[in-house]
Amino acid sequence: MTATREYLRRAASAGLAGEAAGFGFVADRCDDPFTGRRQILVEYCDPGLPASPAALDALRGALRARGLEADAVLLRVGGDLRLPAPWRPRLTYVRHDRGPAAGAAPCPAGLTVRPATRADDARVSDWLVQAFRTTYPGQEVTSAHPGVADIMAAADRLSFIAELHGEPIGHGTVLTAEQDSVTGEEFTELVDTLVDDARHRRAAIAALVAAAVEATEGRPLCGHVVHPYEPGAARSADSVLRALVAGDWSVDHCFWESPW
Structure with a gap:
């Protein structure tokens, strides 16, 4: 991960840049919009910092020295580097290689994918609500939530609808004009895929991703895996991530969390 000079200049001008054990970083308060959890987001750090336990400790000290209060620290780490406890993955971004599908499930007869229309908005919204409720158990999430x-x-x-014999069973939704604030890279984000039909879920998700890849040719396609706090759900997220990396995806970066 290489930060642009303009990003680093703006961070320094805003007083958000700092140093820990000789490594630079950029950090600010950024609370979780769903849970209200107080967080310090380290949006950028020099590549060598996460690989050094001493630097990780120094980072925590440097953040506390700013007089900030929080429940947790989130640290953006490029690639698939694993951090020591008490750090744990919270949000992993993956990048689609846009190559031939690796081990894709056969497409069953009657399964099709089409672009969504305005008539599908209520259905897509309901699927997004369902996805966020799964990601943030216990939180009140409705279609009106930001x-x-x-x-x-x-x-x-852009949303796509998976249908089985003409009946909608799931969706894939992307945002096509995203930009990485640190690197400046423009990309397409696969916000969510959700398929209600368990029997055809794997094939339908593969078809939805293929539709997103085709529709957004020319920009990297990135998705994400949320690692919930609950042990059972966390194991499930790890399984999803392993399956993605074994197929057409690779880890781009991960936000690691540590208690304050």
């Missing part, structure tokens, strides 16, 4: 409403209203949103 996390859902902002996606539905985004000018660059």
Whole structure:
């Protein structure tokens, strides 16, 4: 991960840049929009920092010295580097290699994918609500929640509907005009895929991803895996990530979390 000079200049001008054990970083308060959890987001750090336990300890000290209060620290780490406890993965971004599908499930008869229309908006919104409720158990999420409403209203949103014999069974939704604030890279984000039909879920998700890849040719396609706090759900997320990396995806970066 290489930060642009403009990003680093703006961070320094805003007083967000710092140093820990000789490594530079950029950090600020950024609370979780769903849970309200107080977080310090280290949006950028020099590549060598996460690989050094001493630097990780120094980073925590440097953040506390700023007088900030939080429940947790989130640290963006490029690639698939694993951090020591008490750090744990919270959000992993993966990048599609756009090559031939690796081990894709056979497409069953009657399974098709089409672009969504306005008539599908209520259905897509309901699927997004379902996805966020799964990711944030116990949180009150409705179609009016900004996390859902902002996606539905985004000018660059594209949604696709998977149908089995003409009946909708799931969706894939992407935002096509995203930009990495640190690197400046423009990309397409696969916000969510959700398929209600368990029997055809694997094949339907593969078909939805293929539709997203085809529709957004020319930009990297990135998705993400949320690692919940609950042990059982966390293991499930790890299994999903392993399956993605074994197929057509690779880890781009991960946000690691540590208690404050």
